[in-house]
Amino acid sequence: MRFWGVNSTSFYPEHSVADAYADNLAKCQINLLRPHHLFRQSLDWNPGMGSGAIVDYRNDSRTFDPVMLDRFDYLNAALQRNGIYLAMSVHFSRRYVPGDVKIIETDKADEAAWMSALSELNGWNWKKAIDVRKSLPVIDERAARLNEEFITKLMKHRNPYTGLTYAQSSQVLTLEVINESSLQYAITCGNRYPEYWQNKLEAKWANFATENGLSDPGDFYKPSTQKAKALRDRFLLELDEAYYQRIRNVVHETGSEVPMMFSNLWRGEGALAIQSEHSEVIENHAYIDPLVVRNAKDGLGDASLNALVDKPYFIGEFNQAEGERNIREQSPYRTMLMVAAAAYGNFQDWSGIVWFAWNHGTPAIAPDGKSVSEGRESSLGNMVADAMMTDHLRTAGLMFRRSMVAESSDPIALWIDEPYPGDNNYHKLMTGKFRVQSGWFNRHGIRRSFGPEPSGQASEPWFKESAGDVLVSDTGEIIKDTVRRQLTVTAQEAEAFSGFLDEAAPAGLSHLILDGEKDFATVILVANDNRPLSKSKSLLISRTAMNPEQQEIDGPKVILANMAQPSGGQWKFKVTRPSSISEAQSVALSADANGRLILPTDVWYEAELVLAK
Template sequence: MNSRSLLAAAALFFGCLSARASDQWLPVREISLEVRAGSPLDFSSFLPNETINAGHRLIAGPKGQLAFAEAPEKPVRMLCASLAWSPASGGFPDHDGADRYARQLALHGYNIARLHFTDASLMFGRQKDFDFDPETLDRIHYLLAALKRNGIHWIMDGLSSPRGAYGGYEDRWDANGNLKLLIHLDQVAFAHWKTLQEKFLARVNPYTGIAPIRDDALALVILANENGIEFDGIVHDRPGKPPYDPVLAAPFNHWLAKRYTSTEALAKAWGDLEDDERLEAASVKLPADRYADSPRMRDLQAFIVDVERPSAARMSKVLRDLGYRGLISTYNNWPTVQTGLSRRDLDAVTMNTYHDWVGGYSPGSALLQASSLADSANYMRMVGAARWLGKPFIVSEYDHLFWNRYRYEAGLVMPAYAALQGWDVLCRHGHGPIALAYGEPFPHKKAMLPYAIALDPVARAGETLAALVYRRGDVATSRITIPFAVRGEEDLGEDMQAREPEQLTDLALVGRIGLKRSDPSRLDIGVAQPRTQASADILAEFRDIGILPTGNATDVESGRYESDTGEIVLQRAAGQLRVSTPSTEAAAFSSLREPIDLGILRIERADGNALVALSALDTPASLADSRRFLLIFATDAQNTGMVFRDSEEKVIESFGRLPVLIRKGEVDLTLARTAGKWKLSPVALDGTLRPAIEIGKGPISFRLSNDTPDGPTTYFLLELED
């Protein structure tokens, strides 16, 4: 072996040392992951799903929040299960599996599910257009019925795959094909999309007796996933290829001709026309660099808005003509000023967002290994600023991705702030949010992977906490609303990527934010246009006029943010997020230099970064009075035999295999409660209650280790007796 090979081998060896330290990584022993009914992880008794019928159909209430038709004034929070199956992850389950899976979702606290890439699954291996695989179609229909029987509503994409329902393609889950762009511009492509809705959504489901598009369970249709013109261009960026598809040139020239009556008028506005560019000859070029600011780019943004808004209206009409009564959305990512204008007429706003995005599963894929608290939860704030006030807001995808070691933060960051913002649906993205067992014989189930939260104990602990913090309503909605004034096209600048400034979106850490069509001169409170203000000045004004409590401890300069409710505190420099409510107290921390006192729960010491949460399980849920508590302790998890190319574990070489390993951890906890007798028992990942590991009388204080006699876990049950 030559010296270069020796160095490469040494790098691989040292890069995987942390994953091989057996004394620090504990193998998960569970095989079954089906939560036992009546166990501490069965939330169905206090988070029941009602029978779905005409009265229990989801609508936009008068205040612009999701509600049931029979009680339009009462907002509801929907915890969403992402069902993005493919053959690599096992595909849609058979009838028995669907029954078990839907029941498990209900036990976990989910009340809505998003079906994603159904078009790809239906057309997998098919050679003719719209020749759906009959077994897959039957399984999807049966799953929809099983979800509905368990009170779980549906969100569905009108189009997920850029291959649509065209036959003869084997890359349906890849970013190939330009159907998402062409449906805006080409009648044949639009007709293909329309036929897809007719043949799938409008086809009668034999297990419900009604077509999904007319079913009360269908709450939302996303016309096409991530189909914004600019984002689609970024997805298809390739070296040496023009940034914008030539198919845009003719309609762009037509649009310019209507706006500018002559080449001279256009040249005066832009100042950079080339010699061969003539408006009369329709030879004006698309921008050569999407990241170069220019008047040409400003007009391209205005053109895109003028294409995307009527495109969404035309697609929406197709669904309405087929009998659909539910909500419609599209353009569910890319929180730019341009896309905000394209979304303003939609029934609801849907957005996708990720922290520490990963591009794929191949060796060499990389992430940053950064904490989301280090940038004050920017991935949450970005989508918060894309919301239009007065409309339902749905996070159709989010994740803090595996193998980031700080991903325990997601279980508190997103649910807590989603609740504070009053968002309507929260959907952590993955092949599926749960699995029925470890060891399923499918390529994407043989190890934890990005975009696959079901096998990850850390992500699952976060989803468990989300059911309490978000859906149960443990965290309250903000009492203040901070509108970001929007005038219209005049808000577009020369930067295609322009979005709401981060020094203003940090207002989302204090109160509700969102876009509002408004004349800035008539804006009583909020963020004016142009965006020349700073959040510290706005908050100071709020204090002066009494909107923000005088005791609010927010200090923008130091990176400390307290919600107006007083329940959430983010400390950027310390890498900590704290939540203190009557029903749940929790902290996510990358360091613990001193104890964290949350009220009832005090975290005295920890041997590493983690998420710790205490939630009351009794009804009513009160930490001060309850006798049963779920304690969550999540550190990190990796696969057996994971290999990295670097010591910081940013670049993956191999994802390894099962069993999953949980990083060993300890915390010292004290509760401001006393009891005649108390005991602490581990709860297995399937909800099985294990023998007590701590028993005491009087004051409640103990050292908690996730290294339990029956194997590592993220859950514990604390029980008090008089």
């Protein structure tokens, strides 16, 4: 089973809106939702709703807000009725507050010092505080106990609208411990904690160093010898590992058997090795240049860094690159992400792709469960409002969920042996020990495994050579041409094109014939009846186009060749997007002298074609 999902951020809708929202997601082929930032005090996204979080934050961060919890429960029940699973977290952007101190009762001096440290942390700019706050429960007993308490409360909470606890519910597909965190990464980046925790962390390090034969550990942030560097990396990784095991035990004590992961972002081989040993599911996040045909190297290859042999793999947050300049320069080509994600996700045997974010907060969603306003501009935070992306959401979702593109027939396993690079060096940590060279991700399935490096690995072409300019998958179904800047997909049940049209026909396509002049276009054609395209009697197609000046145009002209012949019936064409004309009646299509179907050239972004008697 494959999962085509979205992140939903700080979203607590009224019941009627939740019903419409879940129904709309299901119609868009979404079958997985990742609730995000549930602990964030999001009054900017949820005005007039208490704290704007799942807890009330009146005296502490330990008490559920009953209204928000009820809305959360009802939304999840509505999602479940529509076949939509949940990718859950237990660390939900939590902001610990001084009132949490009584989770452990110590002496007055210690409690006052803890509250003072927390007040200091909460006063920091979010960029300075983010990695510290995420990793705090790894080094602080109170924060760890607070997380354990929340997990127990949440997993044992019975959703009144399903009759099941979250521990019992098979709707909860995965569970992450901490979002985008690694203590080794945090310290390598120079993060320091308020003095109360900093002293405790460095005291633990001094004891660990002494116990492991390092009499003078030196500066915690600037280990001076190779032994000190390696030992400090091991110390930090073992703290993460111990916390992960602790949380796993708490989850299991609630009766849950949900597949778990520690964190979900590439943080080097050491962190990934822990996941390899203990996690049932692996995840990474990726915000990339959508024009994957720009170079042999692309962001999808980097997104696969966490993929492990024999482990289900998800991209839990996925979209175009962030930042004002990236959005300005890359947004016109963002529809290529839909084709690339679905095609290469199948080819690489990824279990799920989860777009970030469908919506931020409640005001973004109208009573009908759709966007309050839909436009043709990029919107990473409220993808529901980005019609150009959602034009292709259903076709790409069908391609991915139904595995229309074949898995790699000749996959590569990249073996990583110890020692793993860290050395108090950010670039070594993030680059890793070994990497497959540019472009090979587009030719072969690639996953990592931990163990002795095979004797011939270093001499493999994918280990030392670029894969070239025209990258054909080992199945022959995907062609990424960096010269023509075109991505094409040709499979039995699907064909797709995304890139710049030129004077010649795109390579490999046998059903899609596209006519345009130097325009950037994305077209996805899928069979909706589990038949090969040549025999299908029910098709779904989506298309968008930009001219060289990056202005959206109607197009390209689409002709379908080698399709099922009417034989007493007739092809009917019905526009399903944009919604302003989707209520129009079906239009009958007649084949030309060559038996090809010439689709209408006026405005349409998504349409259904049915061969009816």
